[in-house]
Amino acid sequence: MADDFEKAVEDGLKLSKRIYFGKDRSVAPPKPVSAMEKSSHSYLPSAPMVYAVVSNPAIVDNPDIPSYQPHVHGRCDPPALIPLQMNGIALEADCYLDTAIVTVTGSWRVHCVMGSRHCDCRIAIPMGEQGLVLGVEVDTPRRTYCTQQIAMDEKNDMEKAAKAENGGLLKSQIFTFTLPQVDGGSNLLVKVSWSQRLLYIKDQFSLNIPFSFPEYVTPAGKKISKKEKIQLNMNSGPGTELLCRTTSHPLKEHRRQVGKLGFLYESEVLQWSHSDFIFSYTVSSSHIFGGVFLQSPSIIDYDQRDMFCFYIFPGDQKSKKVFRKEVVFVVDISRSMQGKPLEDTKNALSVALSKLDPKDTFNIIAFNGETCQFSSNMELATQEAIEKAKQWINMNFLLGDGTNILLPLNQAIEMLRNTRDSIPILLLITDGAVEDERQICDVMKSQLTSQGSICPRIHTFGIGTFCNHYFLRMLAILGRGHHDAAYDADSIEVRMKAFFDKASSTVLANITIGNMDNIDDLEVYPSRIPDLLSESPLIVSGRYRGAFPETLTATGILADTSNFFVELKVHKAKDIPLDKVLGKQEIDVLTAQAWFSENRELEEKIARMSIKSGIVSEHSRMILLETQKGKKETEATGVPEKQVPSKIELQKMIDSKGQKTIMLRSLGTGFGNLTATVENTPPGSEGEKLPEAAEIFVKAASNCCGRLCNHCCCLCCIQTCSRMNDQCAIALTQLCGALACLGCFYCCEACCSGHDG
Structure with missing residues (x-):
């Protein structure tokens, strides 16, 4: 799907x-990419x-300066994507915790469609680490659009969503997403918000936002104003000190x-930003520290x-021991892992x-x-043993049918029994789903509760979307571990290496939180810290309900093996949107619990959380509300101020307002x-496949005509044609008409003669 998108953009640039754009064009046309650069x-x-x-293709022209355009036969199937020129951009990032x-x-x-015609517009929003779209608003001359989360709790609704x-x-x-029928020459104002994780490496937070245009x-014309603005706000809570490290843009x-x-950058620019926005900082401390935030609903x-x-930061751990x-690595080598997934897994495992x-x-x-086991017992990580293990991996990671997860998990748990003065770690890597997932969770739950003071930690890593990530997340919750995933084939090795390091x-x-025994109606996400x-x-x-203590321990x-104690002071988080900062983690934990317990009420709770916060969940769907201009401003929002509408109420509201x-x-x-x-389908086959790579002209056009039209569309040819006098243009038109007639006679002769042409 991504390859088809790239081909459509390449065709759009052609x-x-x-x-x-006239004689005063200040921006050169897109440079062709050489074969070596491709x-x-x-x-x-x-x-x-x-x-x-x-x-x-016939609608492509400058809406301000109509020019002579050679006629183009055929249609783009699938459609070409022409990048629109950008008039202004503003980025605002608010950092809270992680x-x-x-x-x-x-x-x-x-800028590329005649003023009398219209086209659809496709908006693409690349996001940073674990990016999650929260909302979109679009304003066009005739319509406005905004996104909304709705509950999906009926079979018909699910089928409708599946066909979207x-x-x-x-x-x-x-x-x-795509907006329908936008007029040529019109302006689109787009506002989009998303949440993403801050990378944390060696006591340093790093924010990386895609911002390379x-x-x-860049708009054509020297007199067009191009304004670029970046605003960055950081809030780590009272009692902490922030130290800036690096920045990619000149912030003040x-x-x-x-x-x-708080930092700000605002400037009139000649060219838009050519690099991602990167900012890194530290929350300074030489020891483990933390705090607590409270907020009313x-x-x-x-x-x-x-x-x-409550949050606990490891601080500067240069002098701290891990x-x-x-460690037991439990690796899926079913046939669906063939190719890049298996090779990347082997590389990451070797590292x-x-x-x-x-x-x-x-x-x-x-x-x-x-x-298949490397050894019947745990092996010391000597250089000799590691080299032997790498050779074993290359010889024994042979693909086979079936996916049995319970058996290797039981074997790994048995190997990790009775550990002392160490952390027993089970690392599960898989790309598939199995029928007995709830049974596996039940077995692991009973196995882990019967262990000693430090039970095995289960960390899970999912590849692609064919595996059940909520099953893997539930395993990690039960095992006091973490879950991570690589949904794209290109990111498997990088994410897996980071996962192993983490x-x-x-x-x-064995972290426990004290002073919480007297709190009423307490619910913690996740329940096992x-x-x-x-x-x-x-x-x-x-x-929680009731009074919260002034400090936690x-x-x-x-x-x-020494005992650790830290006091966590409680602060009111008046200017931190905890529902959006914590919403993704809470929804993921509750979704895993709802899947495990098959709890319908919990699914409805998740849908309500999603509707209120705008965060995507498995039990809600995002819709785009289209409103015709001229409606009252209160009607354009689609949501009352003081209540979150149910799905039925929302639909009635939409129908009554003509949205x-x-x-x-x-x-x-x-x-x-x-x-x-079961069919061993490899990861990466999840997305709906678009038709074959986009072609500017239909297959009926001959190769020579295609090559001719490609050259006819070049800027030099258009400029030459625009300078012709009327007599020359008429003569050229008559010549082309004569050639076309000769071509038709030749075609008729080939078709009617009975011979192969």
Whole structure:
């Protein structure tokens, strides 16, 4: 699907050569990409972009300066995508704890379609680490659009959502949707917001936002104003100190308070940003520290219990020890892993083995329908043992049919029994779903509760969307571990290496929170608190009623087996949107619990949470509301101020106001695909395949005509034709007509003579 998108953009750039911008054009036409550059060049969006969807090449022209255009036969099937020129862009990022809320507002112009014609416009929003779209608003001259989450709790609704053709994820971090019938020459004002995770590496937070615009979105003309704005706000809470490290753009500090920083960059530019926005900072501390945030629910919140979250940061861990590890790698080698998934897994596994300390122990279990063990016992991670393991991987990672997850998990748990002075770690990697997933969770739950003081930690990694990520997340919750995933084939090796590093960096285990016994109606997400890792802060949230203590206490075990104690001070989080910062984690945890318990009421609760916060869930769907201009401003919002509408109420409200509902494709991962697993379908086959690569002209056109039209669309030819006098143009037209007649006679002769032509 991404390849088809890139080909459509490439064809759109070729088609845009038909556009004539006059003599004062200040921007050169898109440069052709050479054959050597094509391997590394990508037409996937690296910043928010808008494209004209062109099926009929004849409508392509400058809406301000109509020019002579050679007629083009045929249609683009599938349509070409012409990147629109951008008039202005503003980026605002608010960083809280380990999450950033990003809002981008931009203006684009349909510069490539005749003023009397219209086309669809496709909007593409690339997001950063674990990006999750929160909402979109679009303003066009005739219509406005906004997104809305609705509950999907009926079979007909689910079938309708499954058939939705608009919107969805081009790749795991690129959200796209299409607006119908936008007039040529009109301006689009787009505002989109999403949440993304801050990377945390070696006590440093890093924010990376796609903000690299290609040269061909720069408006033509020297007098057009091009304004670029970036605003960055950081809030780590009271009692902390923020230290800036690096930045990619020239930010100027305009606000500094305790635990808060604000930066601003605003300028008229000649060219748009050519690099992603990157900013890194540290929450300074040389030791483990944390705190607690409290917040009252809003009026429209379905759950009127107060919100809380406590966080623990590992601090500067250069002098801190990590636990000695006993690691069992449990790796899926079913036939669906063939090709890149298996090779990337082998590479990442080899790197992870090389990073083990000589005092660590390890083992490897490969499984499909059967299992294969590297050793009958845990092996010390000596250089000799690691080299032997790498050779074993190359010889024994042989693909086979079937996916039996329970058997290797039981074998791994048995190997990790009775560990002392170390952290037992089970790392599960799979790309498939199995029928007995709930039984596996039940077995693991009973196995882990019967273990000693430090039970095995289960960390899970899913590849693609055919595996049930909520099953894998539930396993991680039960095992006090973490879950991660690679939805795209290109990201498997990078994400898996980071996953192994993270899982191997435990600095504080068996964490318990004190002073919470007297809190009423307490609910914690997740219920089993994971360990604190040097590569990731620990954030746990929940709901409660009644009085909350002024301080909490966190206790645990350090790597040297000594006991740890820290006091967590409680603060009111008045200016931190906890529902959006914590919403994704809470919805994921509750969705895993709802799947495991098959609890219908919990599914409805998740849908209500999703509608209120705008965060995508498996039990809700995103729709696009289209409103004709001229409606009252109160009617355009679609949502009353003081209540969250139910699905039926929302539909009645939409119908009464004449709004049109456009169903978008599901943005969730689903609950696995047993059929694809049984059939050994490889990851990456999830997306709906578009027709073959876009071609500017239909197959009926001959190759020579296609080559001729490609040259006729070039800027030089258009400029030459525009300077012809009338007599020359008439003579050229008569010559072309004569040639066309000769061609028709030849075609008739070939068709009627009875001979092969």
